[in-house]
Amino acid sequence: MAADILLYQADMVPVGADQKQHLELARDIAIRFNSAYSPTFTVPEPYIPKLGTKIMSLQDPEKKMSKSDTNPLGFISLLDSRDVIIKKCKRAVTDSFTEIKYDPENRKGVSNLMQIHSCFSGKSLDEIEKEFAGKGYGDFKAAVGETCANGLAPIQERYNAILADQAYLEQIMKQGAEKAARMASKTLRKTYKKIGFYSIG
Known part of the structure; x- marks a missing residue:
């Protein structure tokens, strides 16, 4: 290196x-x-960067996200389809709480999803907390999936154009x-x- x-x-x-x-x-x-x-x-x-330097597995937020993960639900590939990305985010491991709050020490799963959402949306963690105040994990996970899919779409489009x-x-x-x-x-x-x-x- x-x-x-x-x-x-x-x-x-x-x-x-x-x-x-x-x-x-x-x-x-x-x-x-x-x-x-x-x-x-x-x-x-x-x-x-302040956020996104270490994205964790969607299925095991104790370990780093990796494309070599034996569980395909644990990582998002740059070339995953929109439906697959949303499905993976919806199935992401969180916790037994209901509040969407950033707490990387005690609530690693939801904090990881908040980082992903922030990286693609450009919103701060505080803005995300306020946006989803009073909403459940289902709504939040769906939004993370949509935001992630939207962020990767132009990358995938460019990739396919070059490959063609x-x-x-x-x-x-x-x-x-x-x-x-x-x-x-x-x-x-x-x-x-x-x-x-x-x-x-």
């Missing part, structure tokens, strides 16, 4: 709260190398690979020069 970040001189890296230690290693390597051989690598900064145009897809992949190779070569040449190695290529 550190090599992937430093090689391309990334200045900001989006990471989840549980991945911050990996970025710290990249930062430490960059700082140490720059100190020993003069500025060479960009020292990356983490970008950690193989020539365009191959062109973009080729251009991306060439650009990445140029950036990587530039960094490697600079690094070799700083430490006294002969540059390759």
